[in-house]
Amino acid sequence: xxxxxxxxxxxxxxxxxxxxxxxxxxxxxxxxxxxxxxxxxxxxxxxxxxxxxxxxxxxxxxxxxxxxxxxxxxxxxxxxxxxxxxxxxxxxxxxxxxxxxxxxxxxxxxxxxxxxxxxxxxxxxxxxxxxxxxxxxxxxxxxxxxxxxxxxxxxxxxxxxxxxxxxxxxxxxxxxxxxxxxxxxxxxxxxxxxxxxxxxxxxxxxxxxxxxxxxxxxxxxxxxxxxxxxxxxxxxxxxxxxxxxxxxxxxxxxxxxxxxxxxxxxxxxxxxxxxxxxxxxxxxxxxxxxxxxxxxxxxxxxxxxxxxxxxxxxxxxxxxxxxx
Amino acid sequence: xxxxxxxxxxxxxxxxxxxxxxxxxxxxxxxxxxxxxxxxxxxxxxxxxxxxxxxxxxxxxxxxxxxxxxxxxxxxxxxxxxxxxxxxxxxxxxxxxxxxxxxxxxxxxxxxxxxxxxxxxxxxxxxxxxxxxxxxxxxxxxxxxxxxxxxxxxxxxxxxxxxxxxxxxxxxxxxxxxxxxxxxxxxxxxxxxxxxxxxxxxxxxxxxxxxxxxxxxxxxxxxxxxxxxxxxxxxxxxxx
Numbered sequence: 001x002x003x004x005x006x007x008x009x010x011x012x013x014x015x016x017x018x019x020x021x022x023x024x025x026x027x028x029x030x031x032x033x034x035x036x037x038x039x040x041x042x043x044x045x046x047x048x049x050x051x052x053x054x055x056x057x058x059x060x061x062x063x064x065x066x067x068x069x070x071x072x073x074x075x076x077x078x079x080x081x082x083x084x085x086x087x088x089x090x091x092x093x094x095x096x097x098x099x100x101x102x103x104x105x106x107x108x109x110x111x112x113x114x115x116x117x118x119x120x121x122x123x124x125x126x127x128x129x130x131x132x133x134x135x136x137x138x139x140x141x142x143x144x145x146x147x148x149x150x151x152x153x154x155x156x157x158x159x160x161x162x163x164x165x166x167x168x169x170x171x172x173x174x175x176x177x178x179x180x181x182x183x184x185x186x187x188x189x190x191x192x193x194x195x196x197x198x199x200x201x202x203x204x205x206x207x208x209x210x211x212x213x214x215x216x217x218x219x220x221x222x223x224x225x226x227x228x229x230x231x232x233x234x235x236x237x238x239x240x241x242x243x244x245x246x247x248x249x250x251x252x253x254x255x256x257x258x259x260x261x262x263x264x265x266x267x268x269x270x271x272x273x274x275x276x277x278x279x280x281x282x283x284x285x286x287x288x289x290x291x292x293x294x295x296x297x298x299x300x301x302x303x304x305x306x307x308x309x310x311x312x313x314x315x316x317x318x319x320x321x322x323x324x
Numbered sequence: 325x326x327x328x329x330x331x332x333x334x335x336x337x338x339x340x341x342x343x344x345x346x347x348x349x350x351x352x353x354x355x356x357x358x359x360x361x362x363x364x365x366x367x368x369x370x371x372x373x374x375x376x377x378x379x380x381x382x383x384x385x386x387x388x389x390x391x392x393x394x395x396x397x398x399x400x401x402x403x404x405x406x407x408x409x410x411x412x413x414x415x416x417x418x419x420x421x422x423x424x425x426x427x428x429x430x431x432x433x434x435x436x437x438x439x440x441x442x443x444x445x446x447x448x449x450x451x452x453x454x455x456x457x458x459x460x461x462x463x464x465x466x467x468x469x470x471x472x473x474x475x476x477x478x479x480x481x482x483x484x485x486x487x488x489x490x491x492x493x494x495x496x497x498x499x500x501x502x503x504x505x506x507x508x509x510x511x512x513x514x515x516x517x518x519x520x521x522x523x524x525x526x527x528x529x530x531x532x533x534x535x536x537x538x539x540x541x542x543x544x545x546x547x548x549x550x551x552x553x554x555x556x557x558x559x560x561x562x563x564x
Contacts, residue, residue, distance in 0.1 A: 051562060070413070076410070080406040084404040084405075084407060098407070098411075101330055101413055145407070
């Protein structure tokens with residue numbers, strides 16, 4: 001289990017991380033989400049032992065990363081942002097080198113390297129130099145090097161940063177596969193990535209924790225209301241008909257390219273989350289033709305924007321250490 | 325120390341996988357080859373390798389900073405320092421591994437020059453005395469050890485290879501000048517220290533064929549100090 005307990009880190013007068021606490025249970029995939037400069041990388045560097053926290057501690061199982069650094073670091077697989085590598089080394093050599101540094105015994109090393117390459121689909125480029133590979137392949141080489149010693153905790157810092165859409169899809173699929181048998185912490189500023197890969201999200205901004213929970217929990221607990229979208233005939237005038245429905249706070253008309261049709265965006269009053277049946281009944285009663293009626297639920301993206309604008313106390317995710 | 329040999333092996337192999345290693349070796353061998361052909365392979369002079377060792381000692385001045393400049397600077401620049409420092413190996417193992425890898429490369433760079441010794445022994449009668457040759461190579465290795473340790477330390481301070489190169493070159497020149505020309509001009513109180521740190525008299529002793537244990541201890545312990553300073557620099561990066 002990975003446990004981050006009230007860690008602080010300052011660089012001179014800049015307080016990069018302020019009292020961040022969370023836990024990741026065995027087998028969980030947690031996303032550390034925040035805008036650029038939020039303190040994600042600093043938090044990750046404290047977790048991996050690259051930087052010591054000024055205060056607080058990071059535990060990998062029973063081991064304190066600062067006090068029992070080497071044995072704790074041996075349990076972590078780490079892929080820093082941009083997957084740094086030695087370009088002159090061949091793929092197999094590079095992964096074998098990392099395996100040796102990470103403590104894989106000589107007699108087991110060859111097998112561990114081949115397994116890691118198989119897992120990351122690198123066997124066909126094993127004899128090529130890392131420096132000549134595409135960015136997507138370099139990322140896979142970094143992942144293979146991070147898992148070659150069979151770590152119980154895998155930490156990935158912005159693992160799909162700079163990849164093209166195909167490479168992003170492949171990297172996500174690989175990450176999901178790697179997450180099957182270990183604890184995984186992934187940092188990202190890309191919401192869709194966290195939504196697709198992670199079962200829990202820790203939101204961090206300005207060095208502080210803003211929220212901790214599953215994506216649906218976070219969306220559910222936010223004050224954001226779900227927008228309703230109605231595509232209907234231009235006549236009779238849909239606005240007075242739809243505004244009459246109980247629970248409707250506001251309705252706005254949007255023109256559509258299709259002649260005779262309009263789109264109405266409806267904001268419900270607080271406490272009214274699903275007005276679809278009432279809206280359909282009102283339209284039917286007034287003889288208003290409706291061709292589409294849907295709810296545009298608050299996405300993690302809207303929530304994220306709200307969270308980084310102002311602190312919102314949302315906590316209680318599985319294994320959450322608390323939110324601020 | 326776990327990890328030291330792994331790091332040393334990678335470091336040594338990396339010099340042969342990049343142009344820098346080959347270019348530095350080629351230039352060194354070209355220049356020392358020139359010295360050998362023009363100054364040593366001369367029927368009118370005594371069969372001695374002394375000019376080769378004298379020129380080689382000066383050639384180490386640009387060659388060693390070229391070898392050492394990338395040791396840590398490149399790791400900082402490319403970001404590979406992060407996986408390295410988060411591996412379960414100590415900072416001491418990392419510094420020592422890099423140092424030994426670079427030292428191994430320098431020693432391998434000297435190996436082809438043994439051909440000069442073979443040619444000289446084959447052509448001259450009587451054969452050259454082995455003592456000054458063994459002492460000469462020992463002096464080159466010891467001098468290279470010290471220069472490399474200074475270069476290792478300076479490369480641990482910057483992510484800019486050019487700065488690391490210039491910084492090392494300047495530091496070695498400063499050491500050479502301060503302990504020779506500078507020593508006589510500085511206050512008397514500082515002179516014993518500067519004379520004790522002087523490299524040229526020690527190298528001169530080696531060129532006479534004398535391997536003085538005190539000189540060996542001086543070079544080895546000074547090198548150890550700079551490796552130790554590198555370890556401190558690495559640790560201070562974590563705490564900065």
